[in-house]
Amino acid sequence: MSEVRRSGSAAEGDAHRDPSATDAAPAVTRAALAAGRNPRRWGAWYVAEHRFRVMRSYTGTVVVAGIGSPLLYLYALGVGLATIVDGSVGAESVDGVSYLVFVAPALLASAAITVASEEFTYPIMLGYKWNPTFSGMHAAPIRPQQIADGVVLSVAVRMLVNTVLFFALMLVFGAVPSATGFLAVAVAVLTGLAFGAVLMAYTSTLEEDTGQLAMVMRFVVLPMTLFSGTFFPLTVLPLWLQPIGWISPLWHGTELARVFTYGYPEPIWLTVVHVAYLVAMFAVGWVWARRIAVRRLRK
Amino acid sequence: MSQPVIVARDLVKRYGDFAAVDGISFEVAPGESFGLLGPNGAGKSTTMRMVGAVSTRTAGDLAILGLDPDRFGPEIRSQLGVVPQADNLDTELRVRENLLVYGRYFGLPRKLVAERADELLAFAQLEDKGKAKVDSLSGGMKRRLTIARALVNDPRVLLLDEPTTGLDPQARHILWDRLFRLKEQGTTLLLTTHYMDEAEQLCDRLVVVDKGKIMAEGTPAALIRRYSSREVLEVRFGSDRNADVADQLAGIGDRLEVLPDRILVYSENGEAELERITSAGLHPLTSLVRRSSLEDVFLRLTGRSLIE
Numbered sequence: 025m026s027e028v029r030r031s032g033s034a035a036e037g038d039a040h041r042d043p044s045a046t047d048a049a050p051a052v053t054r055a056a057l058a059a060g061r062n063p064r065r066w067g068a069w070y071v072a073e074h075r076f077r078v079m080r081s082y083t084g085t086v087v088v089a090g091i092g093s094p095l096l097y098l099y100a101l102g103v104g105l106a107t108i109v110d111g112s113v114g115a116e117s118v119d120g121v122s123y124l125v126f127v128a129p130a131l132l133a134s135a136a137i138t139v140a141s142e143e144f145t146y147p148i149m150l151g152y153k154w155n156p157t158f159s160g161m162h163a164a165p166i167r168p169q170q171i172a173d174g175v176v177l178s179v180a181v182r183m184l185v186n187t188v189l190f191f192a193l194m195l196v197f198g199a200v201p202s203a204t205g206f207l208a209v210a211v212a213v214l215t216g217l218a219f220g221a222v223l224m225a226y227t228s229t230l231e232e233d234t235g236q237l238a239m240v241m242r243f244v245v246l247p248m249t250l251f252s253g254t255f256f257p258l259t260v261l262p263l264w265l266q267p268i269g270w271i272s273p274l275w276h277g278t279e280l281a282r283v284f285t286y287g288y289p290e291p292i293w294l295t296v297v298h299v300a301y302l303v304a305m306f307a308v309g310w311v312w313a314r315r316i317a318v319r320r321l322r323k
Numbered sequence: 324m325s326q327p328v329i330v331a332r333d334l335v336k337r338y339g340d341f342a343a344v345d346g347i348s349f350e351v352a353p354g355e356s357f358g359l360l361g362p363n364g365a366g367k368s369t370t371m372r373m374v375g376a377v378s379t380r381t382a383g384d385l386a387i388l389g390l391d392p393d394r395f396g397p398e399i400r401s402q403l404g405v406v407p408q409a410d411n412l413d414t415e416l417r418v419r420e421n422l423l424v425y426g427r428y429f430g431l432p433r434k435l436v437a438e439r440a441d442e443l444l445a446f447a448q449l450e451d452k453g454k455a456k457v458d459s460l461s462g463g464m465k466r467r468l469t470i471a472r473a474l475v476n477d478p479r480v481l482l483l484d485e486p487t488t489g490l491d492p493q494a495r496h497i498l499w500d501r502l503f504r505l506k507e508q509g510t511t512l513l514l515t516t517h518y519m520d521e522a523e524q525l526c527d528r529l530v531v532v533d534k535g536k537i538m539a540e541g542t543p544a545a546l547i548r549r550y551s552s553r554e555v556l557e558v559r560f561g562s563d564r565n566a567d568v569a570d571q572l573a574g575i576g577d578r579l580e581v582l583p584d585r586i587l588v589y590s591e592n593g594e595a596e597l598e599r600i601t602s603a604g605l606h607p608l609t610s611l612v613r614r615s616s617l618e619d620v621f622l623r624l625t626g627r628s629l630i631e
Contacts, residue, residue: 049389050325050326050389052328052353052389052402052479053388053389053390056388056398056401056402057390059398059401059402059429059430060395060397060398060399060401061430062429063397063401063428063429063430067397067428070424070427070428070430073424073427074413074424074427077416077420077423077424078413078416081415081416150415155411155413155414155415156409156411157411157413159377159407159411160407160411160412160413160425161428162377163375163377163400163403163405163407164400164401164405164425164428164429164476165397165398165400165401165429165430167396321377322377322378322379323372323378
């Protein structure tokens with residue numbers, strides 16, 4: 025009996041209306057049924073509004089980092105390191121393009137991963153535990169799943185802002201030869217969300233942060249950035265190291281972004297695999313994060 | 324007479340083998356101020372969470388505004404104001420912003436929320452603090468802001484979980500005054516507390532809860548009449564002697580309660596009992612005659628003190 029109740033409550037009835045509660049019901053009941061409509065439909069958006077307001081308090085950081093870090097990376101790698109790379113292996117010998125053109129889409133996808141690792145770690149710990157605003161939202165008519173949705177939605181918007189800024193600078197640097205290059209922005213956001221949703225689900229399971237999040241940064245995010253075909257093609261690694269790239273959302277995102285920014289030649293099936301992998305990873309992380317939200321908030 | 328806003332029947336919440344709430348039944352009428360009085364761990368907060376439609380019951384029936392919280396959680400919560408035990412204001416936002424984002428959770432238009440935010444800041448006596456950071460507020464101010472936030476949807480029922488725990492006496496009195504105003508305006512209040520003075524101040528009716536069960540129910544005055552005497556004489560003979568002296572006090576008062584630090588003599592006339600004690604040649608170090616309180620009711624019902 026209790027099990028049935030629990031699973032039923034997870035969805036909180038999915039809004040199936042009780043006819044007996046609408047027609048003959050007293051005014052207070054009818055008022056409640058009417059007032060529940062907006063939150064049921066728009067709850068995730070209200071959560072996103074809240075998150076935007078919080079982000080507004082660090083707009084400066086978002087914009088400065090959003091412009092400053094691509095500038096630093098594009099100069100250091102696309103101009104500085106590129107001088108050595110292009111000088112030693114020839115100007116068009118990495119995938120047949122200059123090192124700047126090769127590295128820029130990878131940096132774009134990495135920027136989205138950076139946003140993900142900022143927004144889906146400490147803010148999630150904060151919301152569940154340190155400053156439990158998620159409990160406050162749930163005490164209002166918001167359902168736990170909507171809280172997860174709203175956070176994802178707000179971070180997606182921030183990622184879009186960051187990657188558009190990044191892409192604009194790539195254009196300025198002349199790093200986007202292909203006309204389909206703008207699609208790389210969508211690829212970067214998808215990459216960030218695929219990794220971010222799984223990271224959010226993982227963070228949601230933590231009752232306490234005893235250094236796990238720092239470990240994730242050091243032993244997941246950093247190696248992923250280094251070994252995902254970001255700074256050099258994955259194929260230059262020994263075969264036994266290449267699987268790191270295959271499981272890495274950043275590798276799939278980077279390769280996909282390269283297809284759009286400079287027409288990186290790869291078989292069409294591989295392009296499909298990249299998209300499918302990223303979408304699947306996002307879906308798994310998202311569903312997982314929603315389930316944990318229900319489990320944690322409805323004790 | 325309109326139907327009750329909260330109906331709980333044989334409400335049970337189990338975590339594994341442990342029953343946090345073990346068959347509680349009560350009803351709250353519209354406009355009533357109803358209290359759950361009990362020590363920490365009695366199951367008060369768990370009951371509040373079930374009534375607040377954020378925790379599912381293991382067994383029993385529960386209806387809030389005529390709706391089952393398992394199926395109509397958002398609908399029920401749209402009509403509630405919740406003041407949780409621990410403040411969960413967003414410390415990354417300013418004071419007024421906390422009201423603005425919270426109002427939106429109820430699907431209210433921005434303009435309406437902005438108007439209410441200003442009214443509520445005035446109600447909470449925080450007009451000057453709208454732009455302040457939450458962390459710069461005192462404990463009492465944070466509590467008032469949390470209450471203001473709980474009122475942003477103009478709720479039919481206000482749930483308050485230990486509203487004044489941890490506040491200094493002055494802050495408590497300001498808060499009680501605000502709550503009393505709400506009560507006068509006809510807001511239904513459901514509150515938990517382990518302070519008997521708070522229950523006496525605010526509750527029309529209450530249940531005494533211990534270990535997940537209801538021990539007694541009634542108005543504060545009726546409970547005191549039924550489970551205690553009119554007056555209580557407290558005498559202290561020093562912690563070593565209290566137990567010895569208690570034997571010699573047999574027959575004095577209606578009933579005796581021997582605590583480690585003092586002896587309580589329940590009686591209609593405390594002064595008269597004190598005279599009998601001194602004329603018997605026993606001289607307490609200190610003595611005090613007071614009116615009976617809910618603390619005495621609790622002691623009588625459970626054999627334990629409310630605040631340990």
